Amino acid sequence: MAIPSKKAKTGDETVVGHLHSVSPIKTSRQNARYFEAMLQTGREEYNRVVCFASEKRTQFLQAAENSQAVKLVGTRKGVSYSNPGGYDILVSSHSRLDVAGDLSFPRRVPRDTDRMTIAEVLALGPRQRVGVIEVRVLQATASKVVQVQGTPVELKSFEVCDQTAQTGVTVWDRLIPLVQEGNCYRFETLTTRKEGDRTVLCTTLSTVITITTTEVGQPASLRPVTARADETVRGPVTGVQIVAKPRCRRCHAGQENLLIKLSTHRCERCAILQHTAAYMVSYSGVLIVIGRDGEERSMTLTNSAVLTYVKDHSLSSSALDVSALEETVIATPELEVTVNHDGMVVRFAALDGEAVAVQSGQGNVVLDTEEASTSYAVGGDFEGVAELLYED
Template identity: 35%
Template sequence: MASPAKIAKQDLETLQGFLHCVSPTLVSKRNSKYFTALLQTSRDDFHKVICFCQEKQTSFAQASKNKTGVKLTNVKRSISYSDPSGFDILCNRSTTLEVVTLSFLPKVPPSSAKLTIAKVQRLGPRQTVGVLTAKILAPGSHNRVVNVNGSDLELQEFQIGDSSGHLKLSLWDQQIVQVEPQKSYKFTNLSTREREGRIYLSGTPSTTIVEIDDLQIPEFSELTDAEKLSEWSGTITGIQILCKHRCAKCQTAQNEFAGKSSVHRCIGCKLMQKCSSYNKTYTGTVSLTKDGTDHTLTITNSAIRSYFSEQDMCHLLQDVQDMEEHFINAGDFSVLLNEDGLISKITRTVEDKPDAADYQDKDTSNAPQ
């Protein structure tokens, strides 16, 4: 009987093709780092590649960029849950990559082509949607904070539509503040998910969002899950804002950040990068006094960023203490609370108070001498 080691070795294969869609570094539920790609093994056959050796990401990405044929040795086939008729390809540290000449030409993967919502709804779960143009019809479910691999991320669902239909789109953290209702966008590198038998879309670490000209689409009367909000007004008597940094290359959250330096080495991919290249998200705890009673609330990243953008004070986002001092000294605020008690929007309550200029502009000819 063959030993387990020999059996495992016999399972290894050599495959050839063109690499496409190499992802940034991802982190599994077991906190293992990996990246994905697509391998085009013939003119029309594409297979998902999962590589658990982060050091190979650069060579995979270079081969994809240069559209050179490759031979991957010491790889293993795996059952594909997204394509039951096909297979996935598993790579590890023993996998080698060699440039070769192939008898077919590279072709844009179907997942990288522009799709309509109707076509997305016919896909299975965990499929990549390369390009989609759609209109934000309305916010769906309320903001909530979800723990993903030990990090708290803000999540919000939106209803999006095009001329072929509509579905839900989940966006994360900074993606949330990149969109507005009734505006149209070009989305790239989305991923399909399935819930209760229905397909919906989710943003990924490599998703990009670009505003485009308004799309003319039909009205959809069956839209549901409108956000239920409560409006409170009061004074902020205490606040703590936390800033979290995440590597734009591997999406690893940084436990400590060298903010006073111009560069910082990522604890995930180990690359030294400019501090300004890291993505920043904010969360805060707010003490709001309403009708003489103090309430402790949580404010989301999207609410903080939207507020300072609307106030034309984005420069304050560079310093947490400046933001905190602004909220303490700016007077009364009106906040919108969702069903989880999160502040999803905050605005200043402006009072019509006369100032010195009002008195100087008035006619003082009849003033007492």
């Protein structure tokens, strides 16, 4: 008896509107390629479009750039978790994009791509997107590394404000070195989550952080925040262990067999052949220093601390050669280490400002040490944060 072939899911919904914010091609955890967009279906109504036919992106992009009203034919409507009052529009290879005539409502850019204030953020619920916001960083409040299925995830929380209000922002691995207390920054593409009764911000894979040239003000009164001060330890290094974890930029899978002597490497999950230099790397490890009191201090190395050390000492050519990095650290006569109350290294550097560079024996491949990621949910005080990081 012949087995009937499986039919692709098709839809019979037709929706019209204005397209906005067409995303780059993304890869899901199931290795499906897709892109997203926003469809304005009313004067102030917006619905997310998820298209699983990546070849249609050029057509979507042209319609958005030309401000053309469109008709999406053969789509399906799905439950929206980011917009409880709306729905997601699911587009497949069987769907069709046609040019529509004049609509009864004007084209308007979605609010979440506009600049927002912290007061407006506090009025939002969880899992809402914030397009652009400018803030002043008041202080760091928490720093944590959570082991999730063997992968270290570093998270750091800051209190931030503008002229309207104050809230918190959680920054993840690759972006942590970009944020310093006392500076003003422009954050693009954030998401929200609830921390008790307060709405706070969280970075995502698409977040861009730039320092602002203009000062950001602060409200008339600030919410008091208690945070234990960091400690500075100075002395010679007696031991160091650095672990480097390469990850695929496309599917974020860890790589166990990447050889930096080779110019290319095939991802061990999505099987895409890529230049070795295109893989991201994140760090963890242990640093042991003799303090002024003569006692050894064993401290946990964080990804952001090693990234900063590699960048400040021009060691990116040895980014994955952990032996060369370890030799460079231990050959330094004396280190200045900033460590928090949990024993995590926030920053470390040679006291004289120069590290003794050790020649890498693994060639000259320079990997991207500015990005590191994981796609798992984490527990404890950061429950649900990692999920938000990957909601682009």
